[in-house]
Amino acid sequence: MEKILFLAHTEADGAMSRAGLEALSAAKKLAGELGCGFDAALFGPDAAAAANALAGCGATTFYGASGEAFGQSRYATDAAAITALCKAASATIVICADDSRLSRAVPGAAHRLGGRVDAHVTGLSATGGAPHIVRWYYRQRMSAELTRVQRPWFVTVSGGVFEACSGAPGQAAVTAVDVPDAASRTTVKEVLTPSDDERTIRPDAALLFVAGAGWTKKQADGQPHVAEAGEIILGFTNKAQASLGSSKSLVDMGGEGQAVLPFLTHLHQVGQTGATPRHPKGLATCCHGEEPHVVGWRFIAERRAVNLDANCGWAQGKCDVLYVADAFAVMRAVNEMLG
């Protein structure tokens, strides 16, 4: 019989992230299909408080590793906590979010426990009575369903695939787990993060707004309008709290000495050699819609594009609605409507 363990860390406010709650749904789903129940393991400054928020989630036993040492993302203490929690629960399958903190610490814990990790998993099932996962290969072009014999088997789940579990708060009985080797030579002095307005990649946003190279090209008056393009793009993404993506051509321009939009980096690049974000809606502007770019839109449910060219790539069945229009004029009007 498998022993499934849902694993999560608490956030700065003591609560659980949405990605964690989605991984909880994944654990519940697999446990339900295997008919084996599941446990939950939490680490953070106060794991008991987080467990209370999930009290009614269906976990058989809650394990908690609490302490100031687990208040920060730090490999040494996180890997030690995960190892101790998995040992305490005798877990054979460990399911957690693929956030940066867990993605960094889980491989170390798996190695210490002699287990294996599969990352960025998008599906879990009990095919033929045995646990199976689904994950994508070769930049999201091929998906594979696979199982493993090694245990413990760590599975990190991609965000946006499962519904976030609403844990039904209550009073959880938490088994406190001691983490013997939680000592660390690393002290986190300060965490520097951009403010919400500076941060333009918003994985949880309802809309992905993609800027293409056309924003920096000569327009009808024979001149480029790069500064205005920057204002329009940031104006929209900030007002709509949309996530900003880019085509490769636009982020590559800096290296070619051309006028650039300074807030774009290669992290914004969507496509075959970029990211494959997940958002319910996407709007591409001044972007041609070539296949190496559009392949990164695989997980964008509803797609719209604004392009001057009625024969651009988007028109070849790659978007739901193509507005043949000047994106400067369209987005200026949209920004005005947003106030």
Ligand SMILES: Cc1cc2nc3c(=O)[nH]c(=O)nc-3n(C[C@H](O)[C@H](O)[C@H](O)COP(=O)(O)OP(=O)(O)OC[C@H]3O[C@@H](n4cnc5c(N)ncnc54)[C@H](O)[C@@H]3O)c2cc1C
């Ligand atoms: C191996 C390989 C990997 C690649 N990987 C990626 C990748 O990961 N991501 C990626 O994006 N690309 C990738 N590419 C490049 C890709 O093929 C395209 O070259 C790139 O996506 C084009 O970017 P673009 O559409 O922004 O620019 P352009 O092709 O220059 O298109 C600009 C568009 O803007 C429109 N336009 C101009 N002004 C306006 C206006 N005022 N209003 C509306 N529309 C306007 C034009 O009509 C044009 O369609 C890859 C290519 C290769 C060979």
